[in-house]
Amino acid sequence: MKFSVVVPVYGNASTLETLISRLSVVAGRLDGPLEIVFVVDASPDDSLAILRRLLPVAAVPTQLVVHSRNFGSFAAIRTGLMAASGEYIAVMAADLQEPPELMEEFFAALADDTHDVAVGRRVSRADPAMSSAMSRLFWGTYRRLINPDIPPGGVDVFAVSKPAADELLRLHESHSSLIGLLFWIGYDRVEVPYDRLERPDGTSGWTMRKRTRYLLDSVFSFTDIPISLLSTVGVLGAITTVVVAVIVFGTWAMGGINDVGYTPLMLVLLFSTFSLLSGLGVVGSYVWRTYENSKARPWAIPISRERFGGK
Structure with a gap:
């Protein structure tokens, strides 16, 4: 397997069919086989049942990993990275706010062997005004306190080579920041610009309480x-x-x-x-x-x- 896409799933029943369809189109344009690794993090809706219905007839190879309970999106991403078999591994959400076609640009940026890490840099976002303001405040504070190298809009989607993924998985810190660790391991990094789309269904679970907890974990893990x-x-x-x-x-x-x-x-x-x-x-x-x-x-x-x- 040359390419893998890791997708944590929690409350995404309405977008899974479209996501699989669009990633299948992306797979047809790549110069090697692609697999999709879905990690169901004890989703409260019928996401698991939908995936078990859709994946056997999907046009691309897939994996379906199920957590025993809800451990959080970052734990689901780590599980997906461990299960992925591709030489290049991308990570994206299942809510379709990051276009699946962006994976093609990520893999192209990594396949020239110049870079080992590719991160998405938001050029624009179609989120509600309050959500957008909270996100700007959060990531602005994160860049000032934790790591100024992180793009102004933060990082919601990224891709890594297999060696970089292995180094990331060697770090077993509890209550840390996956994005902070991604930048901490180093490697040659490239930013891929994209437009963040409007959420087609549902609301974001990324609340101010979760943002605050994540920021505190990052402060204690990466700064003095x-x-x-x-x-x-x-x-x-x-x-x-x-x-x-x-x-x-x-x-x-x-x-x-x-x-x-x-x-x-x-x-x-x-x-x-x-x-x-x-x-x-x-x-x-x-x-x-x-x-x-x-x-x-x-x-x-x-x-x-x-x-x-x-x-």
């Missing part, structure tokens, strides 16, 4: 911002403590404070609440993530894997 922030808080706390200490001491010296023990009590409270508690929160976040990684649990649990040969 929390530790630097803790150091800054410590310095500001020390300065504030000194200033308040001078004020309190001056007030006491002029007879403005008559309560015994008030001055040292104020200083202790200021320093402990402003510095120690914030420090415990940051350190606790690192300890929790270290503990999660020490468990060495798998990213996901596939309970079945089926192959269909194509017509």
Whole structure:
């Protein structure tokens, strides 16, 4: 197999037939065989039943992997990368907002052996105004805090050579960022521009809560911002403590404070609440993530894997 397309599936019943049809057309224009690897991440709709009906009669070879429960799209992508057998592997969503024809451009960019990683760069997007604004805010913050090399609109679709995919799969970090890891491994990278299309059906599950959690995971995994922030808080706390200490001491010296023990009590409270508690929160976040990684649990649990040969 020369080419593979990994498609995580969650709530995409209405778009699967069109997706398979369009990828089959793409397969006919490639200079080698293509397979599609569908990973059903415990989808709540009838996506699995639809795929089991469509794949045996599909025009291209396919794989169908099913997770035991919902582990998230990034875990589904990793499962798909492990199952894919192509020399070049692309990853796309099943909602058709990224055109399937883009896979042809990805494979062309990788097949010249100059690049090992191709990422989609959005030129425009047809999302609702609120969703578009939230996405710009999220990815703008991500680029400033995590990695300025990521395209301004973020990365929702990408392709890698088999060696790059293998290196990506060697990283077993929990609560991390797949896109962050994709840029961390290096390799020669190329951006492929495209227009993000309007979602034909349903709504995005990429909520602000999930964005915030993903951003925090990326901050703790790829930067020293929390530790630097803790150091800054410590310095500001020390300065504030000194200033308040001078004020309190001056007030006491002029007879403005008559309560015994008030001055040292104020200083202790200021320093402990402003510095120690914030420090415990940051350190606790690192300890929790270290503990999660020490468990060495798998990213996901596939309970079945089926192959269909194509017509």
